[in-house]
Amino acid sequence: MPELIPDPPRPTDAELEILTVLWSRGPSTVREVHEAIGFRKPTQYTTVLKLLQIMAEKGLVRRDEKQRAHIYEASQPCEWTQRQLAGDLLQRAFSGSAKSLMLGALSARRVSKEELAELRKFLDEYEKGTR
Amino acid sequence: MPELIPDPPRPTDAELEILTVLWSRGPSTVREVHEAIGFRKPTQYTTVLKLLQIMAEKGLVRRDEKQRAHIYEASQPCEWTQRQLAGDLLQRAFSGSAKSLMLGALSARRVSKEELAELRKFLDEYEKGTR
DNA sequence: AAGTTACTACGAACCTCTTCGTTTGTCAAC
DNA sequence: GTTGACAAACGAAGAGGTTCGTAGTAACTT
Secondary structure, three states: OOOOOOOOOOOOHHHHHHHHHHHHHOOEOHHHHHHHHHOOOOOOHHHHHHHHHHHHHHOOEEEEOOOOOOEEEEOOOHHHHHHHHHHHHHHHHHOOOHHHHHHHHHHHOOOOHHHHHHHHHHHHHHHHHHO | OOOOOOOOOOOOHHHHHHHHHHHHHOOEOHHHHHHHHHOOOOOOHHHHHHHHHHHHHHOOEEEEOOOOOOEEEEOOOHHHHHHHHHHHHHHHHHOOOHHHHHHHHHHHOOOOHHHHHHHHHHHHHHHHHHO
């Protein structure tokens, strides 16, 4: 019978930064993650290691211990986590109003005409999908 | 000369919940906030008080001490904070892609046809505004 | 074999967040 | 004036998050 594994919790800020690396790089060693993080802010190797260990306990990442240098991998796809985070914020800060969220996002930073067009296209496709 | 006050920090989960009450009720006493919160989850009066005191230190709320029962008020308008939160998440979890954020939000919960129409209308107006 | 390097594991320190019990102060009514 | 109600202030405890130093261990080099 299938193991019943609960959804991993919402990642914290530091955890999300690591997940970002794992999503873009794919399965990686601690060293690889550490190097990627190092570009953005100086961090000790063991800090990244500890974080990854804790994330493994929480179920945010999976760990392959077959090699000496363990390989870590995000347990959930990027889109899944993004959905959690967006839905969570939508609920907590925007009382569920997608329009308000959009307004907030667009006014937070300049958005190109291309991106606006993309958004429209996306709305069309979305509507078609839920018909 | 004008006091140079830094922007308040990103509110935590519990703080955001209180801010929500203040935005909808307007300036309120601790008791009023406590009652409003109590509808959603049982909480001690002093917990709300402490939270508000800390939020005042952080600059998230202003406090009027003229009355015996102090009056608290959100220091920033709802829209401002929403913009911060949306921009922050956009940056941290969506690499700045407004489209991805929208996709996440829409797939997080069902959205009515009316809301979709609203979104389109909003996009049009937004484009007009940034011409 | 001894020394060097690369890795994991562990533990502790420090901070923030959240919660609540207790104390202190103020005001009004009896 | 004493009492009771209601308010702020304070202190502390517990949980979680973040960081890092140190220790232990396996593999590689000479």
